[in-house]
Amino acid sequence: MNGANLACEQINHRDDIAVHLEPHAINPEGNLAAYASAVQTMLDQGIKHIVGCYTSSSRKEVIPLIEKWDGLLWYPTHYEGFESSTGVIYTGASPNHHMSPLIDYLFTNFGRRAFCVGSNYIWGWESNRVLREGLQKRGGAILAERYVPVGDTDMDNVIDAIFRAEPDFVFNALIGESSYAFFKKFRLACAERGINQVARFPVASCNLSEPELVEIGPDAADGHISSSVYFSSLPGKRNKQFVAAYNDAFPDGPVVSAEAEAAYIAVSLLANAIAAVGSAEVNSVKRSVVLQSFDAPQGPVMIDPETLHAYLTPRIGRSRSDYMFEVLVEARKSVRPDPYMVHSSAALEPLQRQPLVRIVS
Amino acid sequence: MKTHRLVQNFSGYRALICALPERSTEALAPTLKKLGLQSELIGHSPAAPVVLPFENINADRDILFIDGDMTLPMDWRCLRGAGRSALPPAPVVGLVGIEAPSRLKALLLLGATAFLAKPVYGGAVYSALFLGVNEYNRKEILVDAVDVLYEKRRRRAVVIKAVVSLMNIRNIDEDVAYDLLRKESMRARLSIEDYCEYMLGLRQEQDKNENAHGERQALKG
Numbered sequence: 001m002n003g004a005n006l007a008c009e010q011i012n013h014r015d016d017i018a019v020h021l022e023p024h025a026i027n028p029e030g031n032l033a034a035y036a037s038a039v040q041t042m043l044d045q046g047i048k049h050i051v052g053c054y055t056s057s058s059r060k061e062v063i064p065l066i067e068k069w070d071g072l073l074w075y076p077t078h079y080e081g082f083e084s085s086t087g088v089i090y091t092g093a094s095p096n097h098h099m100s101p102l103i104d105y106l107f108t109n110f111g112r113r114a115f116c117v118g119s120n121y122i123w124g125w126e127s128n129r130v131l132r133e134g135l136q137k138r139g140g141a142i143l144a145e146r147y148v149p150v151g152d153t154d155m156d157n158v159i160d161a162i163f164r165a166e167p168d169f170v171f172n173a174l175i176g177e178s179s180y181a182f183f184k185k186f187r188l189a190c191a192e193r194g195i196n197q198v199a200r201f202p203v204a205s206c207n208l209s210e211p212e213l214v215e216i217g218p219d220a221a222d223g224h225i226s227s228s229v230y231f232s233s234l235p236g237k238r239n240k241q242f243v244a245a246y247n248d249a250f251p252d253g254p255v256v257s258a259e260a261e262a263a264y265i266a267v268s269l270l271a272n273a274i275a276a277v278g279s280a281e282v283n284s285v286k287r288s289v290v291l292q293s294f295d296a297p298q299g300p301v302m303i304d305p306e307t308l309h310a311y312l313t314p315r316i317g318r319s320r321s322d323y324m325f326e327v328l329v330e331a332r333k334s335v336r337p338d339p340y341m342v343h344s345s346a347a348l349e350p351l352q353r354q355p356l357v358r359i360v361s
Numbered sequence: 362m363k364t365h366r367l368v369q370n371f372s373g374y375r376a377l378i379c380a381l382p383e384r385s386t387e388a389l390a391p392t393l394k395k396l397g398l399q400s401e402l403i404g405h406s407p408a409a410p411v412v413l414p415f416e417n418i419n420a421d422r423d424i425l426f427i428d429g430d431m432t433l434p435m436d437w438r439c440l441r442g443a444g445r446s447a448l449p450p451a452p453v454v455g456l457v458g459i460e461a462p463s464r465l466k467a468l469l470l471l472g473a474t475a476f477l478a479k480p481v482y483g484g485a486v487y488s489a490l491f492l493g494v495n496e497y498n499r500k501e502i503l504v505d506a507v508d509v510l511y512e513k514r515r516r517r518a519v520v521i522k523a524v525v526s527l528m529n530i531r532n533i534d535e536d537v538a539y540d541l542l543r544k545e546s547m548r549a550r551l552s553i554e555d556y557c558e559y560m561l562g563l564r565q566e567q568d569k570n571e572n573a574h575g576e577r578q579a580l581k582g
Contacts, residue, residue: 036384057430060458061384064480082461120432122459129463349462 003263076262080126096338102227103134111168112140118173127173153181187220198223209257242297309337372397380428385480452497523557
């Protein structure tokens, strides 16, 4: 939201393009039933370009309306992939952007035995599946998978199970409150046992972001591995300008994150595409946007004409106690999106080496 | 064993819809009604694991629609207990929202024989019903046939024993002995395995009687 507003603000002050964007906002407050009516209201008002949605279920609610009324959804969130609607421009990370580099990094640096904990929701299920297959392909193994109901903060059973399993690393696909509770309680439980959590049981997540570190708090925010296409600590003039402008515009937070940058990219690409064709008509914009290259805070970004997902630059970061990330590994250039993992997954599901126990506590 | 006749009219069937209460499945029940089915909604919250119905279900009259976006059990065995059939209690049509492999696999493991994409488009419902029900019926016949064949394989030893026994008694070769057993089993309207078991049983009985007779004679003598 802030990222999108900042982009609008900047575009409206630019002299070089004759585009004026007037943002209208509706907040469905995460209530799934409210998304469709919000989008319908916008479409009824003649608003064709809609930036938003975080969860996959909310996106799925909105897409039929977008397709029916010829709108365009600019979806600024990393997600599990396996979708390519012609009514959506996806500016967040595809699964190949965040999962593949993370699996390589974990395998090379920490070992081959993982413990997976995730929210009992599509994001947890699918992230763990991709990790499992990636590790198995490289000769590693998943010791256990634990799923926690969405929003649950009781982590004692999971933490005990981790101590018993003694993995080389923990893979975290928890979302929201569950994730913050896990980081805090796991750090505490390790400290009580005299274990250095960062060194002995590193926790890796996809797209753990700066505002989430703030939620975790100062005692447990540092030392976590995150795979993302954007960290606010990235070097370079372009990002420094972006972070400074963002902090000026929103001094009360939330702090800059990958989601804010993806929304900023979405609106900037929209404006550039409109400027290039001189029209905001959806089909013209769609034809135009795939020809744009945008110098984003994370580096050059393009939209893949085939899938309408973004070319982005994967990175691995390690969190610090000042709620920032230190970048450990970075792709040399932006990577083509692969939402269906056609270039990185095997034709056949890998054989399971051991019977897998899925426990939902 | 059932013969496979295609079902083309689903009038009178009952559709049990296990789905999240959302817009994307709103078109399903009205379309089913047009096709002559009666729908029952079994709504669930996204977080709680779904309890799939498996009792009081008639495979010839019911159809289950299961939403892949819910937290689903591993398979039917974990609901009905080990040792029970892995086939679902009735044909399953999987409602596909998020098209990720883990979700499709979950529906496949629950025995879905057709998929229906969400948001449900009325024009796709009949095709899904047609494929789902007929493929389930075909699968049921195949599963029954496999059971029969497994049973036949398990009782192969009985047939071999009977062939050997007949070869000894009649002093004939194995082909003749087998042909004889096949003809006799057909005449008795029994499977060759049942006939062989029956014959070996008779033979054992005879041996027992002969032995008893011999022992009595010996005692007398």
